[in-house]
Amino acid sequence: MTKVWIMNPQTIEAADSGLQEAARWLREGKRVAFPTETVYGLGADARSAEAVAGIFAAKGRPSDNPLIVHIADRSQLGDLTDADRLDETSRRLMDAFWPGPLTLVLPAKPGAVAANVTAGLPTVAVRMPDHPVALRLIEAAGCPVAAPSANRSGRPSPTRASHVLADLDGLIDGIVDGGPTGVGVESTVVEVVDGVVHVLRPGGVSAEELRRVAGRVEARGELSAALARSGEGRPSSGQLAEEEAAPKSPGMKYAHYAPRGRLTVVSGDSPDRISAWIREQLRKASAEGERTGVLTFEEHCEQYGSEADVVVTAGSLKSPETVARNLYGALRSFDEQNVTVIYAEALEEEGIGLAVMNRLLKAAGHRIKLV
Ligand code: TXA
Ligand code: MG
Numbered sequence: 583m584t585k586v587w588i589m590n591p592q593t594i595e596a597a598d599s600g601l602q603e604a605a606r607w608l609r610e611g612k613r614v615a616f617p618t619e620t621v622y623g624l625g626a627d628a629r630s631a632e633a634v635a636g637i638f639a640a641k642g643r644p645s646d647n648p649l650i651v652h653i654a655d656r657s658q659l660g661d662l663t664d665a666d667r668l669d670e671t672s673r674r675l676m677d678a679f680w681p682g683p684l685t686l687v688l689p690a691k692p693g694a695v696a697a698n699v700t701a702g703l704p705t706v707a708v709r710m711p712d713h714p715v716a717l718r719l720i721e722a723a724g725c726p727v728a729a730p731s732a733n734r735s736g737r738p739s740p741t742r743a744s745h746v747l748a749d750l751d752g753l754i755d756g757i758v759d760g761g762p763t764g765v766g767v768e769s770t771v772v773e774v775v776d777g778v779v780h781v782l783r784p785g786g787v788s789a790e791e792l793r794r795v796a797g798r799v800e801a802r803g804e805l806s807a808a809l810a811r812s813g814e815g816r817p818s819s820g821q822l823a824e825e826e827a828a829p830k831s832p833g834m835k836y837a838h839y840a841p842r843g844r845l846t847v848v849s850g851d852s853p854d855r856i857s858a859w860i861r862e863q864l865r866k867a868s869a870e871g872e873r874t875g876v877l878t879f880e881e882h883c884e885q886y887g888s889e890a891d892v893v894v895t896a897g898s899l900k901s902p903e904t905v906a907r908n909l910y911g912a913l914r915s916f917d918e919q920n921v922t923v924i925y926a927e928a929l930e931e932e933g934i935g936l937a938v939m940n941r942l943l944k945a946a947g948h949r950i951k952l953v
Pocket of ligand 1: 683
């Protein structure tokens with residue numbers, strides 16, 4: 583029921599017959615999943631309310647969570663927003679990071695996209711993905727393409743075509759399989775207000791990278807916010823105030839990215855203390871008949887061999903990019919192995935580490951332990 587086209591990103595050409603067919607299907611109002619540099623997206627013609635409704639239905643997505651509109655060329659921007667009145671900071675960000683994993687929330691041109699794309703908001707989120715298959719597909723479709731991540735709502739986002747099929751086979755019309763994605767976590771969503779860049783969702787472009795291009799960038803620490811929420815830490819009132827004041831992406835309030843097992847994130851200054859605490863929890867959980875898992879790093883993976891049923895290594899602590907690339911696949915692998923209780927080591931919130939911690943903490947339902 584779901585058609586699969588296989589395409590090689592290195593050699594794909596606009597004339598490819600599969601690409602042309604997938605593009606025609608998008609134009610005809612069908613739902614087609616495709617790879618981007620971040621995660622797989624589930625695409626539909628952003629101008630068609632009916633096609634977009636099909637995305638919400640397939641994902642089981644709440645209708646008040648707006649979608650990102652994908653374009654292949656800056657010339658398409660004028661169809662979505664008043665491009666002549668674009669603020670200087672947004673323009674600089676596009677120059678620096680497009681195509682790439684940065685989404686900008688901009689004032690929407692009335693009627694430019696179907697109302698369900700923006701969930702009725704006066705703004706529209708726009709991004710130009712840095713992936714040859716995505717760019718050629720959007721170009722060939724000739725329309726702005728609304729595309730959330732191609733997972734069932736609440737599940738980890740898909741970084742391979744097999745993840746998309748695991749969630750949506752039979753529920754969508756087609757999928758372009760372009761191999762595994764590169765970045766592994768979604769785009770950074772920003773909104774510029776009075777020259778200040780507000781990070782609504784951390785992602786593939788780090789706060790540090792944004793700061794190099796735009797002077798003032800407001801991004802919140804995920805760990806301190808989660809600790810404050812859980813009562814685990816004692817953050818300054820400043821941190822709490824910042825969290826409450828930060829404008830949020832509507833989507834960030836929903837449970838997200840979660841494996842089926844009960845996940846807890848473990849943080850602290852001492853790696854030895856962290857692994858000792860986790861090992862103790864693993865022993866207890868095993869004694870209670872749970873199937874246990876640990877999400878860890880290359881440097882620590884030997885610590886858990888005998889204690890956990892499943893040990894997943896997301897990459898080296900020295901390469902947060904690798905950890906980001908492997909994160910969602912790692913979370914899904916616990917499900918594939920029927921793990922019921924999972925402990926995950928925290929990562930430094932530097933660079934893309936901030937996005938990793940954002941997703942991990944959401945996947946854990948903000949269950950965090952400071953040891
Ligand atoms: O990397 C990505 O961004 C992937 C790929 C497929 O491009 N897409 C993606 O879409 O992650 P989705 O739907 O899973 O997440 C879109 C996020 C949500 O948090 C949503 O609330 C936010 O963008 N968003 C969309 N439109 C918005 C708007 N007008 N104002 C504020 N936030 C918005
Ligand atoms: Mg998503």
